[in-house]
Amino acid sequence: MQATEPDPATAVSVQACYGCHARPGTEANGLVSFSARSALEITNKLKAYRSGELTSTVMNRISRGYSPAELESIAAHMAELTANEAPCSR
Amino acid sequence: MISRRNWIRYSGAGVAASFIPTSHASQGRVVVIGGGFAGASVARELRRLNNALSVSLIEANAIYTACPLSNMVVGGHRKISQQQFSYAALSADGVNVIHQPAVDVDPERHLVTLRDGNTLNYEKLILAPGIDLDWQALQGYDKTAAELLPHAWKAGPQTTLLRDQLRSMREGGLVVMSVPKSPYRCPPGPYERASLIAGYLKQNNPRAKVLILDSKDSFSKKPLFLSAWQSLYGDIIEWQGESDGATVTAVNAENRTVSTDFETVQADVANIIPPQKAGKIAHLAGVTDRSGWCPIEPVTFSSTLQPDVHVIGDAAIANAMPKSAFAANAQAKLCAVQVTRLLNGESPVHGKLINTCYSLVAPDYGISVAGVYQPGEKIWTEIDGAGGVSPADASRETRAVEAAYAQRWFDNLTTQVFA
Numbered sequence: 052m053q054a055t056e057p058d059p060a061t062a063v064s065v066q067a068c069y070g071c072h073a074r075p076g077t078e079a080n081g082l083v084s085f086s087a088r089s090a091l092e093i094t095n096k097l098k099a100y101r102s103g104e105l106t107s108t109v110m111n112r113i114s115r116g117y118s119p120a121e122l123e124s125i126a127a128h129m130a131e132l133t134a135n136e137a138p139c140s141r
Numbered sequence: 142m143i144s145r146r147n148w149i150r151y152s153g154a155g156v157a158a159s160f161i162p163t164s165h166a167s168q169g170r171v172v173v174i175g176g177g178f179a180g181a182s183v184a185r186e187l188r189r190l191n192n193a194l195s196v197s198l199i200e201a202n203a204i205y206t207a208c209p210l211s212n213m214v215v216g217g218h219r220k221i222s223q224q225q226f227s228y229a230a231l232s233a234d235g236v237n238v239i240h241q242p243a244v245d246v247d248p249e250r251h252l253v254t255l256r257d258g259n260t261l262n263y264e265k266l267i268l269a270p271g272i273d274l275d276w277q278a279l280q281g282y283d284k285t286a287a288e289l290l291p292h293a294w295k296a297g298p299q300t301t302l303l304r305d306q307l308r309s310m311r312e313g314g315l316v317v318m319s320v321p322k323s324p325y326r327c328p329p330g331p332y333e334r335a336s337l338i339a340g341y342l343k344q345n346n347p348r349a350k351v352l353i354l355d356s357k358d359s360f361s362k363k364p365l366f367l368s369a370w371q372s373l374y375g376d377i378i379e380w381q382g383e384s385d386g387a388t389v390t391a392v393n394a395e396n397r398t399v400s401t402d403f404e405t406v407q408a409d410v411a412n413i414i415p416p417q418k419a420g421k422i423a424h425l426a427g428v429t430d431r432s433g434w435c436p437i438e439p440v441t442f443s444s445t446l447q448p449d450v451h452v453i454g455d456a457a458i459a460n461a462m463p464k465s466a467f468a469a470n471a472q473a474k475l476c477a478v479q480v481t482r483l484l485n486g487e488s489p490v491h492g493k494l495i496n497t498c499y500s501l502v503a504p505d506y507g508i509s510v511a512g513v514y515q516p517g518e519k520i521w522t523e524i525d526g527a528g529g530v531s532p533a534d535a536s537r538e539t540r541a542v543e544a545a546y547a548q549r550w551f552d553n554l555t556t557q558v559f560a
Contacts, residue, residue, distance in 0.1 A: 059478065063492025066474040070467050070495060071550050074557060108531070108543050109497050109511040116493065116513020116527030 057128040064121070065128050071109075076136030088133055093126035168193045169484040172253050172263040174243045174422055176200030176228060178207070178466040179454025180269030181558050182473035183480075184236045190481045197237040197261055199253065200228065205559070208327065209466045210501075210551050211296040215304045216337030218504050224296055226559035246426035248447040265480050268428060268435070268444075269454045269473070270420025271295075272326050272464075275433070278416040279319075279392060286394035290411040293334075294326060306410045307341060313348035314409030317399045319389040320355040321416040324434070326455050326464045329361035329510065331414055333500040336366070338412075339374040340503050349409075351378045354389050354401060358382040361463075362500060362508055362530050369502040369540075389413070419456035426450060434458045439516035441479040441489045442472060451476050460520040461512065468496045470554060491516060493524070499547030507531075507543030 057065075099105035101114040101122065114122065173184045176198055184198040205226045213219040228238045239261075245254040246266065253261045274292060276283045282290070293303040307316065316338055320331040335351050342349040359382075360366075370378045381387035386403040392413055399406045399413070418424075418433030428435045428444040435452040436445045442457060444450040453476050454469035462468045471494045479489045497511045512528035514521045531543060 059482075059490040060492045063475055063478055063490055063494075066478075067471045067493070067495040069474075069553075069557065070471055071497060071546075071553060073553055077556060108539065108546060109509055112511045112527060112529050113495055113497070113513055114527075116495070116524040 057124065057131075061121075061124040061128050064117070064125050065132070068125070068129070075133045088130060090123075090127040090130035093129055094123050097122040097126055168195070169264045170195045170262060171197070171265045171267065171480060171484075172261050173198045173267045173269060174200075174246075174253065175269035175271055175420065175454070176202070176205055176231075176238070177269060177271050177454060177469065178554070178558060179271070179469035179473045180267070181205070181228070181231060182470045183267050183269065183453060183477050185231055185234055185558065186474050186477035187481060188234045188236055190477055191484075192235060194481070194484070195237070196235070197239060198228070198231060199239045199241070199243045199255065199261075201240065201242040203227065203240050206296040206300075207466070207551075207555060208294075208296045208330075209554075210548070211293070211300050212330065212334040212337045213501065213504065214296075214300050215293065215307070215334060216341045216504075217304065217308075218337070221297075221301050224300075226555060228559070230560055243422050244425075246422060246450075248426060248428075248450055251449060263449070264484065265449050265451065266426075267451045267453060267476060267480065268420075268423050268426060268456065269452075269469070270422045271455045272417040273420050275416045275418050278321075279413070280390065281392040281394060282413055282415055286392065287413070289394040290392060290397065290408075290413045292414055293412060294330075294414050294417070303410070303412055307338060308345075310346065310349065310409045312346060314346065315407070316342070316349065316351045316410045316412065317406055317408035318351065318353045318412045318414070319392070319399060320353060320357075320360075320414055322356045324464060325414070325417045327498075328463050328465075329366075329498060329500045331355075332360060332362070332366045333502070334412070335378050335380075336370065336374070336500075336502040337504075339370065339377040342377055343374055349377070352406065352408075353378065353380040354387040354399060354406070355380060355382045356388040358384050361498075362510055364533060365508045365530060366500075366502065368533065369506060369508070373503055373506065419452075423452065423456050428452055430458075432458070439519070439521050440491060441483070442476045443479075451480060459514075461523040462494065462496055462514050462521050463498065463512075465496055465498050466554065467498060467550075468494070470558065471495055494521075497550070499543060499550060501544055501547055502540075503544070505544050506537070506540040507545070507547045508540065509543050509546075 100110040207224045241256045291299045291303040293299040391400040442451045453472040455464040494514045499509045508531045510530045513524045
């Protein structure tokens with residue numbers, strides 16, 4: 052249930068991510084598309100950006116605006132949107 | 142109820158279905174005024190969230206000319222046509238796009254009047270009028286003067302006018318830029334523009350100079366710009382701030398002179414970016430305060446001054462969030478959620494927003510500022526510890542990556558909003 056109905060705040064946060072990243076199901080001309088499909092992969096990456104273990108251009112600065120729990124919810128929702136849209140977009 | 146019956150049905154291609162009355166509780170009438178990054182985004186997003194909503198977008202121009210990357214047009218790296226987008230995809234999504242200006246809003250009767258005299262009734266009105274240039278703010282600078290001394294702060298003919306003036310400037314000429322106090326559209330924009338002008342001059346008119354007369358002492362990404370100017374353009378760009386007495390107080394368009402309290406500078410090309418305020422319709426709707434901008438309830442972007450009116454994008458006072466295309470799009474997506482929920486009788490969501498702004502110091506040299514924001518009771522605040530600007534010691538490879546990201550960000554956003 053939680054997977055199909057994310058809490059609305061998470062849904063709002065994820066939409067902000069699509070300011071840069073291609074929205075699943077649209078032409079993949081975004082900054083970086085989500086090749087990392089699983090929620091766990093996305094979570095690990097976001098947390099690594101947050102801790103500074105992984106460096107990037109803006110993602111370190113942006114990920115620090117969220118708690119680890121928020122990053123987990125965001126990742127779960129993103130992975131789900133990506134999985135749902137993938138068959139149509141490829 | 143009478144006004145609702147008077148609501149005019151505009152027949153846009155392929156939108157008829159959305160106007161067929163249904164018994165769904167979620168059916169509502171939303172009117173959006175302004176088809177920039179905020180307005181076009183919110184209109185499209187509303188239809189995506191609930192295709193039973195009737196959404197009308199009122200936008201005077203049939204073609205939108207985007208500001209982000211328009212400094213690359215000034216510098217000769219992009220064509221103005223690469224900045225231009227139509228509203229066909231919005232119509233295809235069932236947005237009723239009306240190409241004429243709104244001339245009045247009656248918040249009490251929930252009524253928008255169009256130039257042709259027709260009216261539109263709304264349950265929720267979303268104002269996204271962007272900026273108007275304040276033609277009263279700077280002595281000697283009015284619409285006629287802008288034909289000689291372009292502002293180029295709304296992309297379009299003004300952008301190409303500035304580009305063409307640079308191209309025909311005499312050898313060794315002086316470009317003077319006047320930059321206003323905050324707040325204004327695109328905080329780092331003037332400095333990106335100075336950079337790309339300097340790049341053009343370095344290639345084509347190497348003895349020419351750029352003089353920035355700024356009405357403030359600090360600006361977005363200042364240390365990054367100053368250091369990049371030094372390394373890329375040597376002494377081509379000179380910046381003077383408020384403490385140097387550089388606040389421009391008057392211009393003379395015929396003579397091409399720009400005056401501060403201390404001196405009058407003879408320019409060969411003058412780019413005057415005047416003070417700004419919310420677009421006119423916001424003033425007519427009664428949603429502006431004495432600052433000239435629109436106060437909002439942070440969570441919903443609803444006006445604090447009129448009921449059932451939301452204001453997003455450059456016209457809104459979003460506090461820590463800058464007046465940028467990224468922020469406009471982020472606010473629009475949040476506002477669409479809130480309006481959809483409010484029309485369904487649901488409570489609004491507390492969500493965080495992001496902003497990222499890239500600036501091109503050269504086509505292959507990008508710098509960025511990012512922030513994460515949360516709504517408080519009164520204001521949007523930036524989350525401490527997050528956000529910030531590109532590192533001062535980043536490599537040229539990183540600068541090149543950020544430059545490439547700037548262009549891909551633009552492609553992604555314009556695809557999302559207009560394609």
